[in-house]
Amino acid sequence: MDERIRLDIADGIARLRLARAAARNAVDLPLCLELRAAFEEIDADESVRVVLMSGEGPVFCAGADLKERVGKDASWVRRRRVASFAAYAAIEACRRPVVALVHGAVVGSGGEITLAADFAIAAEGTTFRFPEPHWGTIGATQRLPRAIGPRRAKELLFTNRPLDAAEARELGLVVRVVPSEELTEVGLETARSIAKAPPGAIALTKRAVDLGGETDLDRGIRIEMAAIEQNLDTGDWRAGLDRFRGRSATPEETE
Numbered sequence: 002m003d004e005r006i007r008l009d010i011a012d013g014i015a016r017l018r019l020a021r022a023a024a025r026n027a028v029d030l031p032l033c034l035e036l037r038a039a040f041e042e043i044d045a046d047e048s049v050r051v052v053l054m055s056g057e058g059p060v061f062c063a064g065a066d067l068k069e070r071v072g073k074d075a076s077w078v079r080r081r082r083v084a085s086f087a088a089y090a091a092i093e094a095c096r097r098p099v100v101a102l103v104h105g106a107v108v109g110s111g112g113e114i115t116l117a118a119d120f121a122i123a124a125e126g127t128t129f130r131f132p133e134p135h136w137g138t139i140g141a142t143q144r145l146p147r148a149i150g151p152r153r154a155k156e157l158l159f160t161n162r163p164l165d166a167a168e169a170r171e172l173g174l175v176v177r178v179v180p181s182e183e184l185t186e187v188g189l190e191t192a193r194s195i196a197k198a199p200p201g202a203i204a205l206t207k208r209a210v211d212l213g214g215e216t217d218l219d220r221g222i223r224i225e226m227a228a229i230e231q232n233l234d235t236g237d238w239r240a241g242l243d244r245f246r247g248r249s250a251t252p253e254e255t256e
Contacts, residue, residue, distance in 0.1 A: 005032035006039045007057075013050035013196040014189070015043050015097070019114075022058025027066035028110040033084040036114075040091040050196035050203070052095060053188050054118060055102040061127070062111025067136065085110060089144075092117035096204050098195050102188040103127050104181060109140060112174075116144040119207065121174065122188060124181040129164040129174060131157045149173055201235045 007018045017039055019026040043049050056062055065085075070078055092099055092114065101118035103111075107129045115121045131154075133140035146154040149172045157164070166178040179187045195203065205228040213221035 004035065005029070006035040008039050008042065010043075010046060010049060013048060014192045015046070015049045015052045017043070017052060017054045019054075019056040019062055022056075024066060025060045025063035025106070026056045026058060026111070027063050028085060028114075029066040029069045030081050030084055032066075033081070033088040036088040037084075037091045040088075040095050044096055049097050050200055051192045052097055052099040053102060053192050054092070054099060054114070055185075055188070056104070056111075058105075060105030060111075061101075061103040061107050062114060063106050064109030064111055064132070065136075065138075065140075085113070089113050089117040096207070097200075098203060098207060100188060100191055100195075102184055103175065104184060106130070109133055109136070112141055113144060115174065116141075116148055120176045122177045122179060122184065122191065123166045123169060123175040124184040125166055125178055126181060127166040127169070127175075127178075129169050130161060132161040134158055135161045202232055205232050 003021075005019070005021050007020045009016045019032070021027060021029075021032060040052075043052060070081070073081075099118040101115045101121035102124075103115055103121055104124035104127050107115055107127060109130070109132055112129055112131055131141045131145060141154070141158060145157070148154075153172060156162070164172070164174070166175065169175050170178050177187070209221075209225050209228040212224045216224070
């Protein structure tokens with residue numbers, strides 16, 4: 002069976018690519034399983050500082066591969082959906098920052114993958130659609146409303162209206178829109194910037210933001226304080242201070 006995921010790790014950057022270009026990177030069961038396994042491998046590799054996730058071919062991901070469901074019963078479809086949820090959860094739970102680089106069409110499951118990343122950068126010309134109800138199925142009902150609000154999510158799900166890259170940025174689906182020819186390099190520059198930071202501080206920051214978003218401000222401050230205490234124990238803060246002093250020390254700072 003052809004591999005659905007390609008993973009390369011070098012210089013602290015894991016570059017993960019959806020590799021079903023001939024099928025427009027449509028998500029099928031093998032891709033779900035490979036995606037989950039790839040993120041388990043990434044999480045086990047202490048050299049990794051950041052993950053760049055992209056798609057090969059003309060589109061990032063054209064959604065679920067509906068062809069694989071032909072002749073299957075409801076039980077099989079249920080197991081297939083559970084496998085996709087596990088894959089998205091593995092992306093979201095990754096200890097390292099995950100940056101999605103999207104281009105072309107981002108449809109259905111492609112949107113779920115994008116939303117499971119910590120943030121996304123889009124090429125000009127990228128379009129988003131969330132057509133699940135129009136395909137007679139259910140999807141994108143949890144991450145999408147959390148990203149853009151329930152009313153906007155309902156409008157997109159109910160109508161199957163496409164979003165261009167500029168509107169996707171306005172809604173918060175992506176954080177930047179760049180020329181297509183610059184997407185890879187902008188992604189690498191972003192990854193290199195993240196990789197410079199102490200990995201423990203980045204991991205704790207990611208966890209604090211994620212957990213804090215699930216509760217109120219008072220409990221969120223407690224979560225941040227717990228992260229600060231853990232960071233003090235690791236000593237990362239001293240290394241960060243040493244780097245700062247070495248780069249931009251003033252006479253007052255060096256005394």
